Amino acid sequence: MSWVVALLMLAADAEPSARANPAAEAEIQAIGQRLRCPVCQGMPISESPSEMAQAMMARVREMKAEGKERDEIIAYFTQRYGEWVLLEPRKDGVLILLWTLPPVVLLVGLFVLRRHVRRAKPSVAPVSAPVAAVAADPYLDAVRREVEQ
C-alpha cells in the first residue's frame, strides 16, 4: 500500500496550495477535463476514479506547482500518450479538418438537395399541359360530337 500512501501524500502536498488559490485549482481541473483517462477511456482524468487518473492529476498538480503552463502540461501528456489522450482534438494543423469538414459537408449536401428539388419541380407542369392541350384538340372535339349524336 506504499504507493497509495505516496499518492495521498502527493495529493496532500498539493492540496493546501490549491485550496489557497482557487484560480490555480480551477486551472488544474480545466487541464484534467481535457485529458482522457487511459483506464476509463471515455472519462477525463479529473472525473475518473481510477488510480491511474488520480496519479495523472497528481502529475498535473506537480507540474503546475513547478510553474508549467497549460500548453506545456498538455504537451507532456501528448508526448507520452499521443493525441489520443486529448478528449477534444486540437484545432490546428490537419486536425482542423475534423472541425471544419462536417459543417462543410452538411452545407454542400443541403445545396445539392435544394438544387435537386428545384430541378424536380418543373417536371410537374408538363404533366398538366398535355391535359389542357388534349382538352383543346379539335379532332377530339369532333369525335366527341359524333359520339354524342
Add this chain to the structure above:
Amino acid sequence: MKWRNVIIAALIVLPLIGLLAMGFGHDPHAVPFALRDKPAPDFTLRTLSGGNMKLSELRGKPVVLNFWASWCEPCKYEHDMLQQASSYYGESVQFVGVVYQDSEENVRKYLQEHASVYPHLLDPTTAVAIDYGISGVPETYLVDKEGVVREKSPGVISSKELRSWLDKRVGRGS
C-alpha cells in the same frame, strides 16, 4: 447525366468507405505508441534489494522494461517466460521489472513464491509509468543500447515477440 450522378455519388461514398475502413482497421481503445524512436524517459528508482537504479546508467545494452503488478493475473502468465528469456540472453540484455501500483509487501511476497533473476524497481507515485504512457499492466518496452525506445508490447508479451525484438540486436537467432 446518369454517369455524372454515379461519379458524384462515388466521390461522396468512396472517401466515407475509406474513412470507415481506417476506423475499423485499428482498436480505438488502444493507446498509441507515442514514444517510438524517442529517447527513453530517464528515471532513478529504488530496487527491492535496497539500492537505486538509474536507467541511463544501463546504456550500452538493450533494456527490457516490464511494467507489472502482483495483483495482475496476466502478468503471471509472462513472468516465467521473462525469467527464462533473461537467463537465455544473459549479460547481453538487461531485464528490469517496474512495479506498477502495488505495495512493496505484496511484491516481495510474490517474488518469494516466484523466483526472479532480474531486478525489480518500485514506482510508488506511478510517475515513471506515466512517463512511459502506460495504460495498464502488463506492458513491456524495449530501450536500445543508445537509450532510445524501440518497441512496446501492451498486454502479455509472447516469447516470439520478445525474440523478434532482441535476437537481431544481440546477434542471436536462426
